[in-house]
Amino acid sequence: MANDLQSSKGQTAIAKTAVAFDRPLNLACGFELTTHELVFETYGKLNSSHTNAILICHALSGDHHAAGVDSEGKSGWWEHYIGPGKPIDTNRFFVVCPNNIGSCFGSTGPNSINPATGKHWGADFPTLEVGDWVESQVFLMEHLEIDCWAAVVGGSLGGMQAMHWSVVHPEKLQHAVVIAASLKLSAQNIAFNEIARRAIQSDVNFKDGQYLEHQTSPKDGLALARMIGHLTYLSDHALGRKFGRLVRSGDLDAAQKELVEFEISSYLNYQGDKFAKGFDANSYILITKMLDYFDLVKNYKNDALATFSNAKCQFLVVSFSSDWRFSPECSEEITDALIGADKNVTYLRIESDQGHDAFLLPDARYENGVSLYLNRVADQLEAEQP
């Protein structure tokens, strides 16, 4: 029994691949991306009828490394949720996670060479919308010879992709798992993104986005942008619980307090700097704008019921009680629209003090809910297998 448990919950095997598409991708902005490349990881095995594939859609700062431990010893960003015996069970599903275009982890983006100029795209990389990511994922799906995803799964911006899939390609997915997402961003959300962009653009090393050509890097601006973003992904309560007014160095009782550094200050600076080393400033601007532009219902006369009336898949919608970037009310708006449109939907409002970040973190109820839902999907698939 112990051995069985060991093998069914063992390490996640990673297959990392890149694919180059020679045919053009027509972007929502009107630009034709003549070629593009996607880097992606897969976990688990595709069944003989190619019906057990799950697409994982990453969020703003995510990449293709969602699960397992890579050659550099780095764990995937959704390690708690994807793997053998985990909620997205790689013993049963073939899980695909691409790094999306416009990002900076190997897929075509601002860091790539613009074939028209022979130089880095930089700030000239075309404007992207959520639908462009989805269309690029359709290319990947065809490349992998998958006609229909068992599920498209994502949190935050990832959940927006899952919803877009359900409405624009209703025949191409059986289930959409939409976690901590929203039909569109609020003014407050857009405002936070604008502050982040201004921080980057104010860095003297930004050079109007052509910093790679100038061999500089707007690291301070990007770190500041991330500090703002990171703070909004956490809740006041969780910050208080973890850091409170703890002091890392210096003495609050001293007359001169200049040397005092709070733990929260140290933590946030560390997070900002760490992020600035690994992420690209133009990608951050591009993808935060993509979030701002997202409005699923705009093309359907702002009618959420009419929007989802096209969908054919079933939905699992999840929110977290302390998430104030994409609050439970945002998920409830999605759920109500799906009920009104007569779609199959299950909605979980998970009690958590982890804010928006909760969608990435371990939580027994959240894990159990996703696990029960997807295991049922797997049961049905396996029953239909010839």
Next chain:
Amino acid sequence: MINNNGFIGDWIKENSRVLDLGCGDGSLLETLTNKHQVRGYGLEIDPDSISQCIDRGVNVIEQDLNEGLENFADASFDTVVMMQTLQALRYPHLVLDEMLRIGKQCIVTFPNFGHWRTRADLVFSGRMPVTKRLSYQWYDTPNIHFFTYKDFEALCVERNIDIVNRNFVGGRASDLGLDSIWPNLFAHTAVYRLSK
């Protein structure tokens, strides 16, 4: 409780939309979906019950009835069902009004506190009843309102609610027909079909 949903099934049309308030483990919606092809949704807040619903493939929505039902449009469901939950709500009369706004018809069941066993408990022991069907102690119970079917019918008159059908279920007394002759004494569960 209600082991066979026979007569509730008779009141629900095939392919209709059903909302089950406090749907528990989802077994009613599962039966109605399998036997009547309804498109059903259940509201529930108990995590274990929600898990059971997901496991059954029942559409379950995590929503607290006490927080209101404003998110549901007028007449957006053919039937709104509430089984054994009325007695646990903060304001049962307001939820009843909401049910009749959302549903073209409503089906409500509740434990009849006029049943002889609960009466006997109160009379002979001088303590609040703790029976097999009402197994909670008074200080720790979700059942915060105690009423009989007569009280319920008085409320219906007061709020202009039409009683389309009513049924009583009474276990062994049911077999003897006692629950229909003397429901307040012998029916442990009252079942009503309502409209406005």
